[in-house]
Amino acid sequence: MMASNNSIKKTLIVAFSLCVVCSVVVSSAAVVLKPKQVQNQELDRKSNILQVTELYKPGDNVDKKYAELITPRVVDLKTGKYADNLDPETYDQFEAAKDPATSRTLSGQEDLAGIGRQENYATVYLVGDPDDPEQIVLPIRGQGLWGLMEGFLSVRGDGNTIVGLSYYDQSETPGLGGEVDNPRWKAKWDGKKIYADGDYQDPKIHLVKGGASGEYQVDALSGASLTSRGVTNMLRFWLSDEGFAPYLARFHDDSQGGA
Numbered sequence: 001m002m003a004s005n006n007s008i009k010k011t012l013i014v015a016f017s018l019c020v021v022c023s024v025v026v027s028s029a030a031v032v033l034k035p036k037q038v039q040n041q042e043l044d045r046k047s048n049i050l051q052v053t054e055l056y057k058p059g060d061n062v063d064k065k066y067a068e069l070i071t072p073r074v075v076d077l078k079t080g081k082y083a084d085n086l087d088p089e090t091y092d093q094f095e096a097a098k099d100p101a102t103s104r105t106l107s108g109q110e111d112l113a114g115i116g117r118q119e120n121y122a123t124v125y126l127v128g129d130p131d132d133p134e135q136i137v138l139p140i141r142g143q144g145l146w147g148l149m150e151g152f153l154s155v156r157g158d159g160n161t162i163v164g165l166s167y168y169d170q171s172e173t174p175g176l177g178g179e180v181d182n183p184r185w186k187a188k189w190d191g192k193k194i195y196a197d198g199d200y201q202d203p204k205i206h207l208v209k210g211g212a213s214g215e216y217q218v219d220a221l222s223g224a225s226l227t228s229r230g231v232t233n234m235l236r237f238w239l240s241d242e243g244f245a246p247y248l249a250r251f252h253d254d255s256q257g258g259a
Contacts, residue, residue, distance in 0.1 A: 044168065046070075049125050052152040052166040053135050054190075070137075071130040074121050080246030083121050093119045093139070106242075113142030113237035114230075124247070125152075133157050136251070138244050142234030145226040147171045149180070149234065155194070159251030162192045162205070177227030188218050194239055200249040203239035206232045 046066040050056035072088035096102040096119040103119045125137035134157050141150040151167035172178045179185050193215045194205045204216035207228045212219045220228035237243055
């Protein structure tokens with residue numbers, strides 16, 4: 001009987017020791033790998049920004065090209081003005097959206113994109129001369145069929161002409177809603193317009209079934225009506241007064257010789 005108890009005790013000691021060793025190994029690996037993971041996430045973000053501007057070519061040094069061409073700035077979404085008190089290299093708008101002190105709750109009618117909360121400030125990326133950019137890259141996100149879709153929209157320096165739309169994180173159905181990643185569909189956005197007659201109160205860009213025929217239309221995704229609706233709603237939200245319209249209107253005013 002005593003030998004049996006000793007055997008159980010030894011087994012428990014060995015099992016506990018193994019658990020402790022494994023926990024230490026996993027924790028140590030997480031700490032060691034964390035900087036590399038952050039570095040890879042940052043490289044992926046820069047790569048996606050360059051790709052949506054159509055400036056990226058395979059084999060490019062992403063860090064070097066980003067540093068040469070891109071200037072990040074933080075924008076006050078309410079006023080459309082730059083928030084020079086916030087450092088775009090350290091400001092995290094996604095974390096800000098979780099904090100009631102730096103974001104706002106969206107009502108059902110306001111929340112066209114289905115994001116629940118919206119940050120007060122957002123980071124934009126200027127291509128070329130930051131005082132007279134060739135392109136402006138806007139971060140956008142909203143609900144698709146299966147979850148949140150996150151991406152970038154690039155607009156020319158007139159604040160109204162689209163260069164490209166790209167999603168870096170989405171869980172839509174492959175072959176259907178997942179076609180938001182198809183280069184042929186993404187190519188359809190180049191040259192499309194957002195606003196009509198300088199009316200920044202009402203973005204016109206949307207997806208249509210049966211073939212787009214106008215400068216404010218893009219072909220809907222075949223067999224993916226809910227994802228297509230999500231893309232339209234997302235753009236309507238982020239390009240409205242709730243999003244970047246006050247900011248983009250400044251570029252239209254400048255191009256027309258205004259303030």
